[in-house]
Amino acid sequence: MSKDRNQDPILTMRNVSVNFPVKGGLPFLKKGIIQAVTDVSLKIKRGETFGIVGESGCGKTTLANAMIGMVKPTSGEVIFNGKNLYKIKRDDFKKTRRHMQMIFQDPFSSLNPRFNVYQIISEPMFIRGEDDEETMKERVVELLKLVGLSPNDLYRYPSDFSGGQRQRLGIARSIILNPEFLVCDEPVSALDVSVHAQILNLLTDIQKQMKLSYVFISHNLAVVKNVCDSMIVMYLGKIMESGNSETIFKNPLHPYTHALLAAVLDTTIRKDRKQVILKGDIPSPINPPKGCRFWQRCPYAMEGCKTIPPENIEVEKAHVVACHHVNGFPEIELPKDYKNKVNMEEDS
Amino acid sequence: MEQVLKLRNLKVIFPSHGGIIRAVEGVDLDIHQGESVALVGESGCGKSVTSQSVMRLIESPPAITRLDTLEFNGKDIKNYTHKQMQDIRGKEMSMIFQDAMTSLNPVMTCGKQIDEMYIRHKGVSKKEAREYTIEALKLVGMPEPRSRAKNFPHELSGGMRQRVLLAMAFACLPKLIIADEPTTALDVTIQAQVLNVLRNMQKKHDMSLLLITHDLSVVSNIADIVYVMYSGKIVEKASVEDIFHEPYHPYTRGLIASVPKLSDTEKEFSQIPGTVPHPMKKPNGCYFHPRCQHATKQCKKAMPPLISVGKNHEVRCHHPLKDMKKEGKA
Amino acid sequence: MKNKLSIKHRILQEILKRLKNIGLFLKRIWSHKQGKIGLTVVTLLVLIAIFAPWIAPFDPYDVSDRTLKGLPPSTTHLLGTTLNTGQDIFSMLIYGTRISLIVGVTSGICIALVGSILGVMAGYIGGAVDSLIMRIVDIMLVIPTLPLVIVLTNVFGRDYWIIILIFVALGWTGLSRTIRSLVLVLKNSNYVKAAELAGASRWHIMIRHILPGTSHLLIMSTALSSAGIMVAEAGLSFLGLGDPTAISWGKMLADAQGGGALLFGAWWWIIAPGVGIFLAVFSFMRIGIVMEEILNPRMKQSSGVYKIFKNLNSAYVEDVFNSMDDNQKIGITAATESKRKGKEETDGTGIET
Missing domain, CATH: 1.10.3720.10 (MetI-like)
Incomplete structure (x- = not known):
């Protein structure tokens, strides 16, 4: 691999939007369009861990699916290893996608309950035309050891395993083809907190060993913080804040990022604290608000936020924010104390 | 303080194909008026079985239950009939489940399901019940309660459904609320909202709360007393301050350390190695010894008794760890 | 070419596996009381259908002998004959x-x-x-x-x-x-x-x-x-x-x-x-x-567990409960454990069968 190639991004997305039609009760009548992802551009560097953060319904899973060729974007392009995923030929597409794999959130539905461990893990090899049982078995045993399971488990069924162990099986299956790019869709949120650390450490170890690039999806910023090199914060299909994760955690600028940070619970005892919370739920993506998508829940929304969508502005090196309060309206000035006041509204 | 719940020596087993599943092995539980108690443990440790046994919701068969004492509100409910229990459930003690979607009736509007509680336990008319319902929904922070009451469960978001469950549980202002993983399925932002409501309601009406969770970060925000459970046994019991500042059991330390924190700076997460023992094949001696760094010969031989190490602080360990700084983060 | 052959080979393997599964499946049906009844009767019926010409004592289509009309069941005509044509009903049934x-x-x-x-x-x-x-x-x-x-x-x-x-x-x-x-x-x-x-x-x-x-x-x-x-x-x-x-x-x-x-x-x-x-x-x-x-799966569990529940050895259950006690903890290693082990050796799960 030449040095140049190493510096190329492994995956680039340019103005990607994904819309889904919603069918109404009557046939042939379209009720509306879900704007799952709107105008997302990003670059993922080779070997880095890229975080996508947001609440459920913000389009992060759809975005990940668009990255690995499972959902065709309505517009925009996805370039993986220099190839436009949705414009290349079928054969080429298959060859390219071999390097992309996914780890699913729910370890219970992602393993076929009728298959034993060997069949589950070896399936990608089997699909790729490997038919030598011995080779496959060797590789599966090797992977079982790598993810911390015993080779004796080879002929057991998923129902014999705990959630954490099933997630290990899922990880083993996803790396059997030696991928370069691995999407982890909330890999720990269905598991016990005590198992989180085990799985996250395992993922980090594997990344080091296999020099993988990760996309790490989560709704918990505390998990993302120490895993990711760069990240984006998504809300209703749009990027709110993006950049180097260290920079973002040091200097979060978007009110939504603040809200997410405030919602993280840790082990500090604060029984009588007035908790800082974000009010309400994420609105439906069928008819997202005009202007800034976050204004309905934003404690700092102004008239202009309701109608004018904010632009992405690079506030410092590797730190892009889409918020009028940071960028300023053309005619309105930024409130001075905004940063202290952001989302500090107390719940009574 | 008046004691709301007194449970002594609860044992529950489930006979099954491969042998006997030992779900709960002698659990004592005390809850006083206005106290919130958290029962913490990994899945499979018997925490849900314990809470359901308190509600007498564990059916036999398949389970076999033994207990010495089960007193609720001064009454011995150990031998209450099904009908007597039904009068207590919902009115004097109620439960909030993890999965709001399956614990609500999908073909009934949410409002109607809360109405039922008032009609059943308070004997009010349908119209009055609806007024109460809307009041209750307002209290749990439901936006537009009057129109939301007419929605069916599937028309609401996860957070809103959880609020409906909260409103139902709080409807008759029971003495004891049992919340079984009330926020596990929710996003962090919604989780914060729901916990807030739960805590405020509990404090305001001086109710007692039994919170079942696997997440110690939830505990730190809401509980007064914490019971840590491992493989069917209580391994540590203490006030929330003691649990977080002076944990004695290596397992408790591991649990605290494994919560991801924003203040962490290292890339490596601290973890408890290994997995929970299978409920049919528990190890000899202390159940935690195969995962414990400090295990000795004694730990492999005998199950340690629950010993007192401080005021209201008990721990089940042969070698309780004292100084957290010296030992590092377990 | 090699690939194609192996696909055929795989499908064949798959089919063989299915057949083996069917055998196991029949065994499991047999282990139920109702399944036993069902399987026995079905097998019997199939055998009767196959060997009908050998089992049936008369030709069921034979309407020639008018003297046999409307006979009640007897040793020659096990189920009697028809009223109008005198056909043997047992043979017709077969x-x-x-x-x-x-x-x-x-x-x-x-x-x-x-x-x-x-x-x-x-x-x-x-x-x-x-x-x-x-x-x-x-x-x-x-x-x-x-x-x-x-x-x-x-x-x-x-x-x-x-x-x-x-x-x-x-x-x-x-x-x-x-x-x-x-x-x-x-x-x-x-x-x-x-x-x-x-x-x-x-x-x-x-x-x-x-x-x-x-x-x-x-x-x-x-x-x-x-x-x-x-x-x-x-x-x-x-x-x-x-x-x-x-x-x-x-x-x-x-x-x-x-x-x-x-x-x-x-x-x-x-x-x-x-x-x-x-x-x-x-x-x-x-x-x-x-x-x-x-x-x-849901029905399997409930019915299976009821069966186990019925056959539970109450002394064994008592032992399990006692072994959970704190004050017995030191004792469990010696007396109870060995007793339990002994039991497990005899019947595996402590369930009387």
Whole structure:
């Protein structure tokens, strides 16, 4: 691999939007369009861990699916290893996608309950035309050891395993083809907190060993913080804040990022604290608000936020924010104390 | 303080194909008026079985239950009939489940399901019940309660459904609320909202709360007393301050350390190695010894008794760890 | 070239595995009391159908001997003879088994095949194929069955193969609908997604993931629809819509009705085919019900646990409870543990069998 190639991004997305039609009760009548992802551009560097953060319904899973060729974007392009995923030929597409794999959130539905461990893990090899049982078995045993399971488990069924162990099986299956790019869709949120650390450490170890690039999806910023090199914060299909994760955690600028940070619970005892919370739920993506998508829940929304969508502005090196309060309206000035006041509204 | 719940020596087993599943092995539980108690443990440790046994919701068969004492509100409910229990459930003690979607009736509007509680336990008319319902929904922070009451469960978001469950549980202002993983399925932002409501309601009406969770970060925000459970046994019991500042059991330390924190700076997460023992094949001696760094010969031989190490602080360990700084983060 | 061969090889392996599974499956049915009854009766009926010419003491079609009219059951004519033609009812009953079983089982299997193929196609391919198949199903479901059968038998004749065809044509709809909804669930499962990500073809996913996922429904529906069709066939024959040249249980009933069995008190003529129909339907239903119990995980658990619960050794349970006590903790290692071990060695789980 030449040095140049190493510096190329492994995956680039340019103005990607994904819309889904919603069918109404009557046939042939379209009720509306879900704007799952709107105008997302990003670059993922080779070997880095890229975080996508947001609440459920913000389009992060759809975005990940668009990255690995499972959902065709309505517009925009996805370039993986220099190839436009949705414009290349079928054969080429298959060859390219071999390097992309996914780890699913729910370890219970992602393993076929009728298959034993060997069949589950070896399936990608089997699909790729490997038919030598011995080779496959060797590789599966090797992977079982790598993810911390015993080779004796080879002929057991998923129902014999705990959630954490099933997630290990899922990880083993996803790396059997030696991928370069691995999407982890909330890999720990269905598991016990005590198992989180085990799985996250395992993922980090594997990344080091296999020099993988990760996309790490989560709704918990505390998990993302120490895993990711760069990240984006998504809300209703749009990027709110993006950049180097260290920079973002040091200097979060978007009110939504603040809200997410405030919602993280840790082990500090604060029984009588007035908790800082974000009010309400994420609105439906069928008819997202005009202007800034976050204004309905934003404690700092102004008239202009309701109608004018904010632009992405690079506030410092590797730190892009889409918020009028940071960028300023053309005619309105930024409130001075905004940063202290952001989302500090107390719940009574 | 008046004691709301007194449970002594609860044992529950489930006979099954491969042998006997030992779900709960002698659990004592005390809850006083206005106290919130958290029962913490990994899945499979018997925490849900314990809470359901308190509600007498564990059916036999398949389970076999033994207990010495089960007193609720001064009454011995150990031998209450099904009908007597039904009068207590919902009115004097109620439960909030993890999965709001399956614990609500999908073909009934949410409002109607809360109405039922008032009609059943308070004997009010349908119209009055609806007024109460809307009041209750307002209290749990439901936006537009009057129109939301007419929605069916599937028309609401996860957070809103959880609020409906909260409103139902709080409807008759029971003495004891049992919340079984009330926020596990929710996003962090919604989780914060729901916990807030739960805590405020509990404090305001001086109710007692039994919170079942696997997440110690939830505990730190809401509980007064914490019971840590491992493989069917209580391994540590203490006030929330003691649990977080002076944990004695290596397992408790591991649990605290494994919560991801924003203040962490290292890339490596601290973890408890290994997995929970299978409920049919528990190890000899202390159940935690195969995962414990400090295990000795004694730990492999005998199950340690629950010993007192401080005021209201008990721990089940042969070698309780004292100084957290010296030992590092377990 | 090598690849192609290996695919064939794999499919063959898969089929062999399925066959082995069927063997195991029969064993599991046998372990249920109801399944035992069902399997025994079905096997018996199949044997009777195959060896009918050897078992039947007389020619059931023989109407030549007029002296034998309306004989009550005796040692020569086990179930008596008919009133009008003097045919031996026992022999008729034996031959009738053939028709009932052939029509029932063949239609059941064909319905499962057609229903699953169309259901999987509709669910997995989706789009226009799905709409087309489901519209056909909708139309089939609203057509009144009996008049259609009357019309079809009049047009195409009353051969049994045609009757089977009619049953299949009318019977696949419900099954395909159920299969389709199951396929939709399976299709969206994450393990199918994982296979797609690894580059699996549609065929691979269909054969490895989707068809096995529906197999329990297919097996169950075959047993239950076979039973249903046996009743339907008897009904058709009774109405005179069956094959007039073949002896079937339904036709026997119709003859009995027409021949005045009730009027002259020839009870044997009515009861014999009635018992035949009952036995066949009953045994197939038993098997179907047991299959449901085995294949539906929720039912399996509850019924299994009740059985274990009933057979529990109370002394062992007492030991388990005592071993949990704190003050006994030191003792558990020595006395109780060894006692328990001893018990486990004798019966494995401490369950009396």
